[in-house]
Amino acid sequence: MPLTLRTVACLSDNYAYLIHDPATGATAVVDVPEIAPIEAALTAEGWTLTDILITHHHHDHIGGVDGLRAKTGAKVTGASADAHRLPALDRAVAEGDTITVGGETGHVLDVSGHTMGHIALHFPDSRLVFTADSLMALGCGRLFEGDAPTMWASLSKLAALPPDTLVCSGHEYTAANARFAVTIEPDNAALRTRADTVATARARGEATVPSMLSEELATNPFLRASLPEVKAVLGMPGATDAEAFAEIRHRKDRF
């Protein structure tokens, strides 16, 4: 039986995610921006938290970890590469390691770029990937610590997952990302349609995450940097994929 997913809005524009294995009752939260909305969601579902999974060290993703651990006794898992700047870890993991939530196995991917040591968690049987500030809906995280080739390699790993994977990312940035994306590919019909859908959803106060990987592949300019038509509109027909990605990221930073 696949994991049950709940999206939990936190702080001003963050998302945490609850995943629950109905067979065993095991329940994990991916990132803890703050405690109260996560506790409320657990109570509403009648779930007992067993695991806290951390994607990266930024405060808006870990600010509530120690408090939630103290209240629930949940075990905390995060990247070994980030152990020096994360709350105390019960388990430190790296790419290639697996984690379990009840009967479901998740695979750890290193998706460094936004930060070095940022991990994503892929649950293939449930078709879920938790990407936080690496791959985002119509965007990607800013390059605070990694360079463009590093982030491009990270995004390429995520792009290679099955297209029917649900991308569970860390922020509600999609409307602004859409306004930028159409400046890169004004003639991408799928992008135009998605930008309208996103604007309508936000006008209603609805979340625009999670999103389907197939939709990101069709519309997210940061995943499309390798395409000849995208390099052409950038005026960089001979560029490497990472160079084209770097140019799109640079334009977004100035947008």
Ligand code: ZN
């Ligand atoms: Zn971050």
Ligand code: FE
């Ligand atoms: Fe963040």
